[in-house]
Amino acid sequence: MIYQQQARFPDGFLWGASTSAYQVEGAWDKDGKGPSVVDMLSHPPGTADFRVASDHYHRVEEDVALMAQMGLKAYRFSIAWSRVIPDGDGVVNPDGLAFYHRLIDALTRHGITPIVTLYHFDLPWALELKGGWLNRKTGEAFVRYARLLFSEYADKAPLWLTINEQNTMILHPGAIGVPADRALPDKRSLYQQNHHMMLAQAQIFALCHREFPGLRIGPAINTTSMYAESCRPEDAIAAHNWETLRCWSFMDVAVHGRYNALAWAYMRDRGLAPEMQPEDALILQQGNPDFIAINYYSTATIAASRGDGGDVAPRAGDQQIMLGEEGVYRPAENPWVGKTPYGWVVDPVGLRLTLRKVCERYGLPILISENGMGAPDKLEHDGTVNDDYRIAFLDAHIAQMRLAIADGVELMGYCPWAAIDVVSTHQGYAKRYGFIYVDRGEDDLKSLHRVRKRSFWWYKDLIAQNGNTD
Ligand code: BG6
Numbered sequence: 234m235i236y237q238q239q240a241r242f243p244d245g246f247l248w249g250a251s252t253s254a255y256q257v258e259g260a261w262d263k264d265g266k267g268p269s270v271v272d273m274l275s276h277p278p279g280t281a282d283f284r285v286a287s288d289h290y291h292r293v294e295e296d297v298a299l300m301a302q303m304g305l306k307a308y309r310f311s312i313a314w315s316r317v318i319p320d321g322d323g324v325v326n327p328d329g330l331a332f333y334h335r336l337i338d339a340l341t342r343h344g345i346t347p348i349v350t351l352y353h354f355d356l357p358w359a360l361e362l363k364g365g366w367l368n369r370k371t372g373e374a375f376v377r378y379a380r381l382l383f384s385e386y387a388d389k390a391p392l393w394l395t396i397n398e399q400n401t402m403i404l405h406p407g408a409i410g411v412p413a414d415r416a417l418p419d420k421r422s423l424y425q426q427n428h429h430m431m432l433a434q435a436q437i438f439a440l441c442h443r444e445f446p447g448l449r450i451g452p453a454i455n456t457t458s459m460y461a462e463s464c465r466p467e468d469a470i471a472a473h474n475w476e477t478l479r480c481w482s483f484m485d486v487a488v489h490g491r492y493n494a495l496a497w498a499y500m501r502d503r504g505l506a507p508e509m510q511p512e513d514a515l516i517l518q519q520g521n522p523d524f525i526a527i528n529y530y531s532t533a534t535i536a537a538s539r540g541d542g543g544d545v546a547p548r549a550g551d552q553q554i555m556l557g558e559e560g561v562y563r564p565a566e567n568p569w570v571g572k573t574p575y576g577w578v579v580d581p582v583g584l585r586l587t588l589r590k591v592c593e594r595y596g597l598p599i600l601i602s603e604n605g606m607g608a609p610d611k612l613e614h615d616g617t618v619n620d621d622y623r624i625a626f627l628d629a630h631i632a633q634m635r636l637a638i639a640d641g642v643e644l645m646g647y648c649p650w651a652a653i654d655v656v657s658t659h660q661g662y663a664k665r666y667g668f669i670y671v672d673r674g675e676d677d678l679k680s681l682h683r684v685r686k687r688s689f690w691w692y693k694d695l696i697a698q699n700g701n702t703d
Contacts, residue, residue: 239635249306251602251648254313257653269358280676285678296652298343306345307648350393360374372432379437384445393441405551459476471537575659575660585636588640609663612670651666670684
């Protein structure tokens with residue numbers, strides 16, 4: 234009964250949790266770290282910035298010990314490029330490298346497998362000043378940076394992710410913020426940036442396999458299945474358009490080394506297709522991933538354009554809120570799913586569907602590199618944080634993962650967002666995701682003391698049973 238049977242999680246399943254460097258570390262200019270684009274963002278008064286974040290840089294041993302107590306088998310984190318190469322492409326900062334040695338060594342001591350993201354939104358500011366990803370040379374610098382990290386950590390970190398949510402950076406460029414004196418890039422530039430990331434990623438896959446054959450590496454795309462609002466054929470086309478443009482077009486280049494035909498036609502017809510150098514087609518085919526990582530939070534529901542100029546939603550969007558595009562797709566409501574207080578669709582069954590689709594398209598193992606529920610957690614007077622809503626959210630998604638495994642999906646692991654509270658890209662510390670609470674407010678740093686939430690104990694128990702809780 235492929236529709237109902239719950240498989241068991243396999244031995245060695247990577248029960249983990251995620252963070253990213255700039256959202257957790259703090260120490261934004263400490264020990265030689267250079268600034269990154271996120272350090273240049275301005276923050277409205279009363280909202281957290283990234284200077285101290287969760288102060289993980291200074292509490293790394295304590296934090297890893299808590300992760301170990303939770304029973305984590307894996308920890309997915311990113312390396313801050315400008316911590317190890319302050320200007321992105323010049324002199325290496327030994328203190329920066331030493332910090333990640335400390336982190337990886339602490340994980341290894343506790344038997345936690347490191348899963349390292351090379352780049353999670355925080356491009357070195359010096360590279361941004363030279364044109365950022367629009368400059369082809371940024372891609373070359375990224376490849377050199379990747380080689381440095383592989384040579385440094387290959388013998389102790391076996392699993393790597395290239396770029397976190399390339400599709401968020403290209404399709405929702407405002408989602409991570411823009412420095413006050415800069416404008417959002419136009420679409421044409423964004424697709425050119427995308428092309429440069431693709432070229433660099435293919436070269437990194439190739440160099441990783443050629444020079445560091447023990448490592449496994451994959452992309453990490455924010456992946457969201459789209460439902461058609463109705464069985465009207467035009468709605469089905471619109472949902473397919475957006476699912477392809479938003480998700481598959483990114484993964485297809487990573488896996489197949491060529492652009493998705495529909496995505497290319499979309500870009501070509503609108504004058505958005507990237508400029509290709511003669512050697513680019515071959516570069517894209519140089520390397521491919523060993524597995525696919527997905528960040529899954531929500532599904533979305535899509536309707537056909539009404540042709541009335543009203544396809545674009547009149548509100549600011551984030552990475553999970555579909556905005557609409559004239560003539561391409563129009564966001565619609567789904568009466569069958571829930572929503573978080575922040576308007577993100579909650580759809581555990583959609584995770585199973587998404588896993589099936591990724592498996593069917595690419596036939597590769599899958600790692601869930603993010604999934605989670607942001608909420609305004611409250612530290613009670615008795616020192617507890619009772620995040621039962623998060624437990625319910627994660628539990629429902631894990632049940633669907635078991636069904637997906639029964640469907641035939643090869644699932645490597647699950648790394649919910651987040652191991653510990655981090656600065657949310659949009660709502661600072663008002664919106665939290667961690668299993669571990671960090672005692673700080675927006676601009677009031679308080680004690681930064683760590684508190685194990687109820688979900689911490691729940692996840693520990695679940696991991697102890699390898700997720701097979703019945
Ligand atoms: C993912 C990002 O898209 O969503 C994370 O990779 C981010 O960096 C997470 O924090 C949750 O989003 P937000 O906006 O609620 O922090």
